[in-house]
Amino acid sequence: MADTVFKLNRAGSAALVTIDNGEDHRVPTTLGRSAFESAVAVLEELERGEWSAAVFTGKPFVFCVGADIDEFGRIDDPRDGIRAGHALFARIRALPFPTVAAINGACLGGGLELALHCHARTIASNVRHVGFPEVALSIIPGWGGTQLLPKLVGPEAAARVIVLNPLRQNTLITAPEAVELGIADRLLEPVEFVDESLAFAESLAVEREAPDWSALEDVVRKTRARVDDAVHGATRAPYVALDLIAGARDWTIEEGYAAEEDAMAELLVSAQARAAAYSFTVVERRAKRPPNLPDAKPRTVQKVGIVGAGLMAAQLATLFLRRLEVPVVLRDLDQARVDEALAAIREQVTPFLGSIVDGGTDWTSFEGCDLILEAVYEDLDVKRDVLAQARAVAPDAILATNTSSLSVEGMGADVALHFFNPVAVMPLVEIARTPHTTDEQLATAWDVVKKLKKRGVLVADAPGFVVNRLLTRMTTALMGARLEDADEAILSLGMPMAPSVLREMVGPAVAQHVLETMHGAWPERFPLEAAAGAENRSVEEIRDDAVDAVADEVRHLLAEGVVADPADVDACLILGAGWPLFLGGAVTRSGKIPA
Structure with missing residues (x-):
């Protein structure tokens, strides 16, 4: 240079x-x-x-x-x-x-x-x-x-x-x-x-x-x-x-x-400035093509289908319209719900973009889609069913899921595109491949994420991917503590949101479902109940336990090969969880220092 x-x-x-x-x-x-x-x-x-x-x-x-x-x-x-x-x-x-x-x-x-x-x-x-x-x-x-x-x-x-x-x-x-x-x-x-x-x-x-x-x-x-x-x-x-x-x-x-x-x-x-410089470098590297991305030509995406018409589906549709400027179709069981989503979307986009978004209850509108992204309730059977119906009407489309915790392969999706809420603000997209994901499908997923002006990180098809797995592990360390103490412990790290607020935003039912999914995979590290004596900890002890839990889970993530580069873990936390730059990521705390 x-x-x-x-x-x-x-x-x-x-x-x-x-x-x-x-x-x-x-x-x-x-x-x-x-x-x-x-x-x-x-x-x-x-x-x-x-x-x-x-x-x-x-x-x-x-x-x-x-x-x-x-x-x-x-x-x-x-x-x-x-x-x-x-x-x-x-x-x-x-x-x-x-x-x-x-x-x-x-x-x-x-x-x-x-x-x-x-x-x-x-x-x-x-x-x-x-x-x-x-x-x-x-x-x-x-x-x-x-x-x-x-x-x-x-x-x-x-x-x-x-x-x-x-x-x-x-x-x-x-x-x-x-x-x-x-x-x-x-x-x-x-x-x-x-x-x-x-x-x-x-x-x-x-x-x-x-x-x-x-x-x-x-x-x-x-x-x-x-x-x-x-x-x-x-x-x-x-x-x-x-x-x-x-x-x-x-x-x-x-x-x-x-x-x-x-x-x-x-x-x-200061140590914080050195940590922030490392974090900044980690994030900037995510803007570049990762070395483990297949050297395949991405497919041209000219029409997008969104399964669902809830808040997340509407946010995704708005993003695809604004960035790709291609027709977007929503499909849901409830036409009134679709109409409500379409009205919300059209309020946020130009008249032209509003004219190329549509929706209904019929699957036939998905014919000709190049990419179909499901954003329905976090239930494996429900997701498997809607993806099967989508494949029946658009057999050549790439089927993607916005799941945050479930098996991508198990639901029959080609790839995961896990966006974070609010979609317009959060820059991270976790891109997960399965053993059946083709090079073209993965290259297309990466290309789409880049055109959406998001930061993609390639991850393995493992429960919770990176962010939800680490945040859920952190919450297990908070179990048994008084709500006020748990909030103070996490906020004292400089995290952008208290655990109680995050749980309400995600929804208690969804948070519990994610925990149960993690428990099913690793019961010893993701307990459903607090350990004896957990209620007697000080705020400092709660904070240290939470940080130690995340660091321990990072070691497991890396050992399993969920990401190709240790720094990808920190990028996910910074971009997807608002992990403060001045903390320097979680990988260094795990003892696995990235190159």
Whole structure:
């Protein structure tokens, strides 16, 4: 991979600086040692030359996604990297002519901090990824972001972007939102974007209202409460970031830089930051083709059938419509239920997509389907029956199941596509094959999941696959404990949901059914009743028992070959169960360290 460089070109009397790593948009541009050396050389040219303005932009579809985490993680003293960023960006801020960041694509972390050091910012209307993901990695923006953003947009908007969004599954903002918040000054169309940004820079006149700090104490109080709800004090980074945002009201930029440096230097070498970096790498690897995926050509899916018309079926139909834009047909025993599902789906999609979804009680509508996905009640006989009827009318279709615990082979499905609720939010799909799954069927399943913009993990056809098996094993460790103690024990890990809330969301009957399925396979590890004395444990003991139970079950999963790569277990937990990045996964706790 080529090193990132800053390329300086003259555009009339203005300077155009392009940040480029020589790769296409699939390899985002980051800032490491070579980028800094290149930027220093460009700044020297800018400082000694005569320029009317300077515009900083990125290669096609990418502005800059921040620091090269791997490279900065190898620096002996983290303060060196933090100070280097502060010094470099301060020179951009001090240039004696107008500077504009022309945000033409993904702009994250240190890339956004670079943009904030410019006098103004333009942004292309198609940009969808702007933000500070650092808090999700148990660190903070360390190159001025915690100081410049609140001084620009005020503490409330800054707290949303820096603190709260990373805790909401790393939510990023779009170009229109960036303009609305005041992060960007002009929203421009992608066509002629650079030329219009240059013209804007050469006639720069931006009037901004001073940020409103009057409600700072209220913002801090409310944000801290939301952070408590999200992480329950399990990680320091969001609290540190909030303190720095609050400090920006009274500190000079130099004082803010110093506070950032102290905080970042401590967080960057913490165990949580190292764990989060591992977790991030694990998740990113899941976006790539796994080595154990057959080298077969996937089938083209031009029509999809969904068996069922409940909440999950409606969510699945909506997802397939939006992402694949092919006809989708629902089938259920109850026409009124189908009509209700269709109405809910059509409310969420465009009129065109609403016109290509249909449903009824007749199986003949499934004729011509390339993929049929069942989403009925978690009962093996029921699933076996509906899949048999589906195969009778569409013998060439790939039959998939959304089961969370039952045997894929036993019900007669070709493959499992296990989505997580809510479907629109949860990124994981567990893809399970059976001994009878063909290479084409598995390749098609993977291709469909990718087109749905989900993260697939290949798993074996084993009860509970990965996520439900591990979560169920965790719940067995909670048996006998007081409900409040069990909830506190799990929330203290930073988990997103208390066990009692999860059970209610899943449904007690479904949760019990999954437990009984696990008990049938491994009765000694999945008991139906609490062990003697389990009610006398402290919250700390309950938490330790739960973590130990998960680690033990991971060892069994790996020994059975449920996944090909140990890191797949952690990817499943992070993507499917909301396992916090700063816990570093469960594989390391099991003693099986992934390569």
